[in-house]
Amino acid sequence: AQTVTQSQPEMSVQEAETVTLSCTYDTSESDYYLFWYKQPPSRQMILVIRQEAYKQQNATENRFSVNFQKAAKSFSLKISDSQLGDAAMYFCAYRSVNNAGNMLTFGGGTRLMVKP
Amino acid sequence: DAGVIQSPRHEVTEMGQEVTLRCKPISGHNSLFWYRQTMMRGLELLIYFNNNVPIDDSGMPEDRFSAKMPNASFSTLKIQPSEPRDSAVYFCASSWQGGTGNIQYFGAGTRLSVL
Numbered sequence: 001a002q003t004v005t006q007s008q009p010e011m012s013v014q015e016a017e018t019v020t021l022s023c024t025y026d027t028s029e030s031d032y033y034l035f036w037y038k039q040p041p042s043r044q045m046i047l048v049i050r051q052e053a054y055k056q057q058n059a060t061e062n063r064f065s066v067n068f069q070k071a072a073k074s075f076s077l078k079i080s081d082s083q084l085g086d087a088a089m090y091f092c093a094y095r096s097v098n099n100a101g102n103m104l105t106f107g108g109g110t111r112l113m114v115k116p
Numbered sequence: 117d118a119g120v121i122q123s124p125r126h127e128v129t130e131m132g133q134e135v136t137l138r139c140k141p142i143s144g145h146n147s148l149f150w151y152r153q154t155m156m157r158g159l160e161l162l163i164y165f166n167n168n169v170p171i172d173d174s175g176m177p178e179d180r181f182s183a184k185m186p187n188a189s190f191s192t193l194k195i196q197p198s199e200p201r202d203s204a205v206y207f208c209a210s211s212w213q214g215g216t217g218n219i220q221y222f223g224a225g226t227r228l229s230v231l
Contacts, residue, residue: 043224044222044225045209045225047219103161106158
């Protein structure tokens with residue numbers, strides 16, 4: 001079974017600065033998807049960014065980018081020019097390509113605080 | 117699209133009562149998922165459906181929990197009888213299996229408190 005680990009329970013960043021959230025995972029599969037979801041105080045789970053394991057190029061979405069290191073099984077999220085609205089819980093998630101459904105395995109989450 | 121719609125947003129009940137949580141997936145999606153979020157255990161998958169058929173319910177904690185999907189636009193998660201340890205936020209998510217990445221879209225969740 002796959003596992004996802006987020007080793008940073010909490011992180012803080014100054015507004016306009018850059019912060020990196022860590023995620024590692026354990027799998028024996030060669031093809032899979034990785035996701036970062038954001039959960040603000042409203043509780044809504046919002047997809048931030050997605051990475052296909054077969055793609056070497058790191059995914060980017062505006063101020064959000066990932067550093068995907070397949071050999072190291074690492075998938076970190078970088079937030080540039082942090083904004084107050086970025087304050088939230090961030091969850092890393094793994095999905096196998098091979099399972100019959102789209103089941104996600106989530107990490108424990110990192111709480112990001114943004115200081116004005 | 118209105119997104120995944122869950123009701124109620126909050127539910128407070130007493131131990132032993134039956135609780136029914138509801139979910140309307142995004143129109144056109146063919147997979148539906150129920151998750152539970154607690155401080156102790158994080159986000160756990162309870163059950164998921166493909167084309168209205170339950171595929172994997174191994175995450176359902178015990179027989180007190182049941183889920184149904186009578187049609188493509190509606191699903192329920194029922195707890196009978198409820199216990200205080202069932203207190204959590206329950207999320208429903210839907211996706212289109214077959215698309216690139218099979219992205220899951222989440223509802224706003226139902227916060228359940230069992231007294």
